[in-house]
Amino acid sequence: MGPTIHDVAKLAKTSKSTVSRYLNGQQVKKATQEALEKAIKELNFHRNANARRLVMDKTYTIGIVIDDISNIFYSGIIKGIEEIAGKNGYNCIFLSWTSNYDNEISFLNLLYEGQVDGIIMVSFRKRSEKDLLKIREADYPIALIGDHGELDGIFSVDVDNAAGIADVVHYLHDIGHRKIAYISGPETVSASKYRFKGYKQTLEALGLEYNPEWVVESDWTNQGGYASIGSILDKSEVTAVVASSDETAIGALRRIQESGRYVPKDMSIVGFDDVTVSSWVYPSLTTVRQPFREIGKMAAEGLFRKIAGEEEEARSHLLKPQLIIRDSCGKLL
Template sequence: MNPTIKDVARLARTSKSTVSRYLNGQPVKKNTEEALKSAIKELDYHPNINARRLVQSRTQVVGIVADDISNNFYSGILRGIEKVTNAHRYHCVYYSGTSNHQSEIDFLDLVQEGQVDGLIFISFSKRSQELLERIRDITIPIVLVGDGEADQQILSVDVDNQYGIHELIHYLHRIGHEKVAFIAGPNDIAATEYRTKGYKNALEELGLEYKREWIVGSDWSKEGGYKAMKELLKFGGFTALVASNDETAIGALLCAHELGFRVPQDFSIVGFDDIEIARWIYPTLTTIRQPLYEMGEKAADGLINIMKNTDEVMKERVLIRPELIVRNSCKNLL
């Protein structure tokens, strides 16, 4: 037979009500907590989620919906979420929009049907007005990671994309670059707008030259970066290139090498994201490191507060500043 709360209480030498309080996230004495952890581990006890749902109308389960759960880029966000949810004794269940051929709006019923207590949506694509309006109109606990369109009625967490590009341009300017080209991203990705805005604003702020032909779009792939760099080199005149993600920066780097240019001797190239390979290519890539773990923590903290209906719940857009990582892909012109 499966162990029960009564078995846990007997082994930990405490009462069933104390076990219940502990399992529901309420504080207990430190020595009692240690005894309960030991008993639960020894008995391999697992709470009956269905029974808890009937008694409390809660599941202690958080649903994580990612547009593509297989995307390694999301692993840091998921680790941050798990750290916080585990600390509050919530379990996570994961759903992939791509695998299920569903959009985020199709998962809203999970809370209303009592399958989870709250949802975290992770996507860096532009979100539909229909989804944002539905979230505003319903009272179920939801936090968005990625695009939130600066909506003040929805808690959303994202990297400060505009600030990241701003830091790259200012770094290049500090080492003497005044002619800077830019590879933008795809139009269906929310960050594209903010990163492009960061590029234009930083040039204006520093009084640097702006040329329309120095901005080329891409699909954020290595192939897209290669093609964009080839297009930019038809015009030339720039000393540095800001690629709006690392994949395009790597493609641009390969294109430059194949056409006989040297990086950073002939061009400085920087990226955005700090993916794993950025520190292994040659030259190692100067880039912007996204605070993915912190984004996951912030999203989970916000969801826990909403589910607990605490006074400090804020419905706002939270932007976390990324970090400039300087490596060897830039030349100092001073």
């Protein structure tokens, strides 16, 4: 059996209650603090986490439920969550539900069973209204990242997808483009709806033509972008293409180049996400950067306010993305 707080107290010549206060972050006299730190180091003391949980009635753990833990977009979000969790003295456990979409809501059992103090659910897929209503009705610390179904009374954080695409269309308009096509994303992803909304509404606001024949679907893969832009290339009047993801844009870029056209001389193209390879393709891709780390931090901060019992307004927070201008767009005279 390892050293106990009784051993630490004896070596530091103080009481067990003083050791306990110090270990729980409370103030003690400077001389006492120095003696305690010396005793802890000499004894190689580690506090008993289970005992602490029993005393404090907390697990000091939050659950991070992710739809696909291999998705590169989630790494920045995870870093943001971990940063805030560390500042609050909490550990994170990560759970993936890739194999069965219907099971996201089942992770609420971790809260009901007292295995975690709070849960952050991370997914950019569309959530069912049934599941969202269960989340709203649960009287536990829960934060959503991604889709909240536009329901009131749910604490969620996401990127303002419509605003990101609006910035892109405004930029293309500013450099002279008037015939702007669009490659949409999969319907299963909530962002697809808002990105298309940003495209269509901004065209209307600028007085530009919206032509359904200039809108094609993709699955947000390189192959999808390569295939989907074929019909747009037949429209000689189109001078620019907004792809709703970088993967789509990169596939489309290749197809444009293979058709004998030059980017941006003959056609401009823009993506969304700012994945690493976007700055390495030729020409480098103009795109929209998502504030993934800030999304994770805001969700975690809201969750910890709930855990602390503070009044937290249950509403959706949309963070503004950033337009990154590179070389894939040309100015029209």
